Amino acid sequence: MSNKQGNIVVIGSVNMDLVAKTDRFPQPGETIIGHQFYQIPGGKGANQAVAAARLGAEVSFIGCVGDDLFGQQLSKGLDNEGINLSGLRTVEGVSSGLAHITLTDTDNTIIVIPGANAHCTPEHIAAHESLIAGADIVLMQLEIPLQTVQYAVQLAERHGIPVILNPAPAHPLPNELLQGVTYLTPNETELAFLAGGLAASTHSLQIQLQVLLNQGVKHVVATQGERGVLFGSQDSSYIHHQPAHPVQAIDTTGAGDAFNAGLAVALAEGNSLSESVTFASAVGALAVTKLGAQPGMPTRDEVMNFIKQKG
Template identity: 35%
Template sequence: MKLNNIKPQIVVVGSSSIDLILRTNKIPTANETVLAQNLRSYLGGKGANQAIATSRLGAQTSLISRVGMDPYGQQVLRNLDDEEVNVAYVFEDEDEDTGTAYVTASEEGNSITVIPAANYNLSPSNIDEAEKYLVNADLILTQLEIPSKTVEYLFRKAKNLGKKIGIYAAPASRLSDEIINYATFIVAKSTDLEVIFGEGNHDDIIKHLPNKLFVRDGANSTSYFDGSEMKYFRKDPKSHAHNS
């Protein structure tokens, strides 16, 4: 039997940044000073994470994003290239630095402060410049760490091109009816459903979007409604993939 070796074409439109992670014994409260054991930097941003994940799964992945013309931006580009992500349309911004996230991590949880910087300059015109990639895409992915007007424009573009598009609705904000209706799938955190979809019972929200809304919870499990019953999947606890 001959196997199909054609790689799916996936285009990710979204954020890329550097995560600076401080490891501490506790999360400091207001006016409190704590000592950190170390500081580490990692490639971050929900867009870059999606791009790397799909590339590792065997897709031919392109990222449309924006970084600064600074050392962090060069680090982002090198890391993406190492992961075999096409960076032809990761634009370099002359006016803003590369996005950064400052993470204080301890056993009691994480505290995260994000500076979007160049990510918030990703514009509809950048989408148009990369249209040739969108035309050939089997799937488009995006998130909410770029301007909402750019996300809305991307969905209109995907609809005009007849493309499948999935969105990770984080950081949580209200999704328009246009996005909800056209999205091939929506991934959301269980604690964010009311913010994303408006007021309503969680079960009612999930059941209103069968086979479209996939809900993550704090235990790394995912649930969705298949039209007749709820389905549940739990992430392998031995997996240590970086989440953001």
């Protein structure tokens, strides 16, 4: 891994996660008893920004919070991580984004209420063009309006800045957007959705990955949870596989966000895609061993020690 410090701009959502822990998910119309409740700062954009900052990157965040108590708490949490918040807007008269999470020992379900995230407009992105122009890489997700994501991709393209798009939650994406994305990072569900098929086997995943490459994405990095990562590029006919690191999972909520941040940090430091996927996989593995998306994000030292131990 390079010693160069990457400059990353994260554009995306900020939420307060309201987490209920229980043995199993309730059936429709059923009431069950939970065990614990947590209020944890979240939002895919904020999660990825915190993770990238803890991994040693210089991070700027562009997004919106509401003018409520949650907004104050969320802003303070990001500021405490050393993240540049010149691009964080407080929207008057609007609640901050919320995520209602039900967590079992093995999985989670999430309902996202956008709130102020829906007010992250192209105009807001344009006001912070200088941040994008000075970045090594721009990292985005789909918890803000799609038109904003499209505009940000175009702006990054104009300045020659690579873009990582984590297409979560799954949403139809126009070809012109896909063609502007440098690295697309779907999980299995999102990959199947975007490629228009069912992820029934490793072979079908490879086909679906190739479909997205054929649509114009320069690189596709598809996470498969315990089965690792598949990744490929337009300039190569070979699909690579990075095995997962076996760990005892406690909370999988922030795993994808940790992976994306790790990928962004490694790429921003000038590492190859293969090296970056290896690093990102270690970041994602460590993140699931702790409770809470943002609190569970590992530090750079923790990741390097983990990689060294796995040897």
